[in-house]
Amino acid sequence: MQIEKFAVRLILEKSGDMIYFSQLDLASILTRALRRADLPLYYTQGFNPRVKMSFGRALKLGVAGREEITLYFTEKITAEKLQEKLTPQMPQGLTIIEIS
């Protein structure tokens, strides 16, 4: 059974204390934030389903800046709704700049 997936592109800014967290850390920080926000998440298929997301170029540890991430949902979700639900779950130093 193929579940339809809806992609949303996100631009995040890493600053402050969050610059010390690696790309791997970022994936789990985002996963947990999405889970807390109770969004209709799309999971990877296979033995150990994970929340699907894909990353653009990674920032070096200790460097502030922007990163592009694509998230996937099982329903269409508007930019406003995602912003509203996800923002309160983001740690300080990780700011949503743009959703498209």
Added chain:
Amino acid sequence: MIDFCSVQKPQRYIGNELNAVKKSHRDKIPICISYPDLYEVGMSNLGLRIIYGMFNFFDDIACERVFLPGEDLATALLNSNTKLFSLETKTALDNFEAVGFNLSCELNSINFLKILKLGGIPLKAKERPELIVFAGGIANPEPLAEFVDFFYLGEFEEGIGKFVEIFRKNKDKKARLEALSEIDGFYVPQFYSVNIRFNKYEFDKLYKFAQFPLKRVYVKDLDKSFYPLNWLTPHTQIIHDRVPIEIARGCPNACVFCQATKLYQPYREKKISTIYDIAKTIYKNSGYENLSLLSLSASDYSDIEGLLDVLISEFKAKRVGLSLPSLRIDDSLGNLYRKLLFLKKTSLTVALEAASDSLREKLGKKIDANKLFEAAKIIKSLNLRTIKLYLMIGFPEETGEDLLSIATFLDKLQSYTGLSINVSINIFVPKPFSLWEGAWMCREEVLGEKIKLVLSSLRKRRNINVSISQTTKSILEAILSRADRNFSSVIMKVFGASGYNIAENWQVWQNAMEECGIDYRTYLESKNENFPWSFIEGSKTSCCKK
């Protein structure tokens, strides 16, 4: 200030985890608590999280955390004359009113002293005019008695309210310690003297209102006791990267080597409804993708099937992993195995302890190993990759036959299941308060022989991987858990030796013991009538002077 980019894994020192509590210290009693190991290990400890949450529940307490820094940060601190600081507000440790340690692992004693030293805190209790160092989780506090102002015996949930009350009322260290020592569970070593007379430890109290004999304190109602629902969620990976949901405390079994059974008496369970509420709230507050049901023996939970049904129906759709680490084989392979299929276990873990039936019986380990063979079909249907077995060697009454039966057993299991087997063999350590606390620990050379015998009987097995614990490490663990107050001089010597990881070096310990004139065998061969820890109730030979 330290440049965090210059050290490995700076994530360890930032202290900005989700649900971390940062309070200003103004008009508050600042307390720092620690598990004396690296961040990734310490953050995996449930006790520390419970205490952190409980302390911060009080408006006038600011409780923060500190862990053992990596060698690189420790060097950077020393080079820049900076004191080790708490994670939350980066306050130097010597600016706290009290610093508490979880000392449940004996081998962390040196780490504990390292943290004090790096934090600018004098090591010995009597060298500290104001700051109070306290510790818990330790069965026999005696080897560390000189360094700690008070130990809490038992479960600190019961004592924390009294602690706060006394710290509010008294500002002077002596007054605080005196008031604490009058309450069950609080052990202030400087208020007691210990002497050995005629092969017997004699204990006297030096402060007349101090409790004596000392009692361990237990949580009466686990359903009502505090649980850290605002789960402190690290932004980086830790060793046990899942949320432990405690379902029961203590264990109804009585295996002779087990210390936990005795330390966490009596056996208490949480209700399914309590566990469900806790799991649901913690998931909501943390978003953690894995939950693990924690207890010493999940199989003994009275309605484990009912509990799993409730949790699986809540978390299945959310793809939250559930794990059950302490199941007996009867359950793993009996009526629970269909539920386990959902849990997607890739390995089956069996704490068998001894391969021969007769030895297992002597140990009080109620496991029917034949279940494994009978259920070979089920094992195959579970899609497992490996079977993990825990065994122990070094028991006083163990025979060569017992040891050789390990190979026979593993071969049979391998041929029945066709799976690869990982065997982890630990060395028996007679732990204080366990039923066999008075048993002798085997000598190194005897242990060496036993290991040789087991390994040679297991040679050339392709699908059987064996790991055996190091004899010297087990001997050291035994010494540290069984020693008396005299041993603190050895700990000081080892601490003073150079090198960041000296605590693991047996040679350094041996030299230190020799220099201090201590024959460690006396701790491992109980020739005395009682033990260094006999002033605490629960030891078989508790003998207290009136």
